[in-house]
Amino acid sequence: GDSVTQTEGPVTLSEGTSLTVNCSYETKQYPTLFWYVQYPGEGPQLLFKVPKANEKGSNRGFEATYNKEATSFHLQKASVQESDSAVYYCALPSGSWQLIFGSGTQLTVMP
Amino acid sequence: GALVYQYPRRTICKSGTSMRMECQAVGFQATSVAWYRQSPQKTFELIALSTVNSAIKYEQNFTQEKFPISHPNLSFSSMTVLNAYLEDRGLYLCGARRDRNTGQLYFGEGSKLTVL
Numbered sequence: 001g002d003s004v005t006q007t008e009g010p011v012t013l014s015e016g017t018s019l020t021v022n023c024s025y026e027t028k029q030y031p032t033l034f035w036y037v038q039y040p041g042e043g044p045q046l047l048f049k050v051p052k053a054n055e056k057g058s059n060r061g062f063e064a065t066y067n068k069e070a071t072s073f074h075l076q077k078a079s080v081q082e083s084d085s086a087v088y089y090c091a092l093p094s095g096s097w098q099l100i101f102g103s104g105t106q107l108t109v110m111p
Numbered sequence: 112g113a114l115v116y117q118y119p120r121r122t123i124c125k126s127g128t129s130m131r132m133e134c135q136a137v138g139f140q141a142t143s144v145a146w147y148r149q150s151p152q153k154t155f156e157l158i159a160l161s162t163v164n165s166a167i168k169y170e171q172n173f174t175q176e177k178f179p180i181s182h183p184n185l186s187f188s189s190m191t192v193l194n195a196y197l198e199d200r201g202l203y204l205c206g207a208r209r210d211r212n213t214g215q216l217y218f219g220e221g222s223k224l225t226v227l
Contacts, residue, residue, distance in 0.1 A: 032213045032215070038153075041220070042221075043221045049213065049215060089155075093213070093214030098157060098214075101155040103154050104153040106153070
């Protein structure tokens with residue numbers, strides 16, 4: 001069945017350093033892929049989505065490329081800020097319209 | 112923009128009692144709603160998928176008898192946790208779907224259930 005696997009957390013970085021959160025997926029189709037972010041006390045919100053294979057999505061300095069060959073959708077940011085501290089989820093539509101989430105990666109950025 | 116509101120934000124209830132939570136979509140028509148439970152470890156479990164005027168589909172380990180859901184119109188859904196026990200604790204999230212083509216869900220802030 002469809003599945004999503006992402007970097008096990010927690011991840012702690014210093015401000016200004018680079019971030020990579022790995023996400024690998026399994027699916028027989030080529031659906032839109034998502035990165036969601038969840039801040040403390042809030043529900044998950046869309047960071048960005050990429051509808052087509054081999055395209056890149058980005059928002060707020062975060063980016064990810066929908067790599068069909070490698071079945072990956074890794075999240076990257078060149079220089080993290082303290083305000084980026086949150087839990088990040090890779091997500092994949094499955095079946096008619098369910099969203100499958102990865103296990104989440106807790107990011108803490110130290111000033 | 113698309114907004115989803117959930118109420119209540121948090122509830123503390125005694126073992127064996129029930130909790131009802133509501134989900135309101137504002138600014139768009141939520142033809143489908145997914146109810147999830149997020150564990151303290153932050154993982155998501157899908158409870159059920161609800162589509163207006165269609166049968167509600169429950170995932171394995173979740174039943175209508177335990178988590179009855181109402182989805183009477185395109186802006187509102189509610190779910191009740193009946194006879195709540197310690198294992199039912201968590202953050203219950205409502206994800207509303209606006210666009211049939213992408214699978215994107217718009218989430219509320221969740222209803223946190225604590226069971227004593």
